[in-house]
């Protein structure tokens with residue numbers, strides 16, 4: 001819903017959080033990768049998922065996107081269970097879990113038009129073309145859209161990946177370490193894009209990253225996972241508390 005006067009999106013107030021993660025446990029053989037993890041993400045928030053290497057962030061994202069099933073607990077996206085109503089839940093999600101894969105000898109636009117064929121809400125060529133143009137503009141790739149993907153920088157490929165995730169106009173975007181390998185300009189463009197997705201398009205974003213300065217700049221909510229357990233969930237301000245910044249708060253949390 002666009003509020004033209006303010007130029008910002010008015011987020012409809014719903015009864016439930018967009019994301020509800022309830023007591024998720026995941027074991028592989030005898031190892032517990034996630035232990036009773038619970039937290040919520042409200043509509044229109046940017047939520048940062050932090051944790052040391054091997055903490056279980058990607059595993060949690062794989063559960064959220066329905067790629068793997070939890071042993072117990074559940075995740076509700078827009079009220080739909082990823083375990084029992086996987087397709088309904090998935091309809092709310094656009095995600096980049098591993099690096100997005102494109103055909104390098106095709107243009108960015110052709111790659112997106114190809115992927116748009118998979119979206120049930122883009123039934124004909126005209127609808128697909130229109131949506132591809134929209135997402136290219138959102139990620140500021142419209143000027144380079146007709147060049148081959150092999151000529152793109154890593155940052156451009158990452159933005160094209162976000163354009164792909166946006167094709168179905170999902171309410172929730174899940175980005176697993178999207179800033180990996182990007183140079184400072186690429187990181188800045190990514191930051192601006194994520195903030196624009198929230199402010200102009202009303203998207204909810206869950207982003208995992210080890211770049212704490214970046215998360216401090218963009219996140220409303222922070223969730224910290226350590227050894228498969230949720231050790232913190234709250235606002236950015238609550239997380240920082242008396243510390244100078246997110247990094248100091250995180251380091252103390254990990255060392256006490």
Ligand SMILES: Nc1ncnc2c1ncn2[C@@H]1O[C@H](COP(=O)(O)OP(=O)(O)OP(=O)(O)O)[C@@H](O)[C@H]1O
Pocket residue numbers: 028033051052053054055056057058059060
């Ligand atoms: N299929 C699997 N079988 C066995 N162990 C696994 C499997 N998948 C993940 N793991 C282990 O689970 C732990 C959590 O992995 P995960 O990738 O979720 O961590 P992460 O927090 O995303 O780490 P990083 O920050 O390094 O990306 C790791 O020790 C990993 O080796």
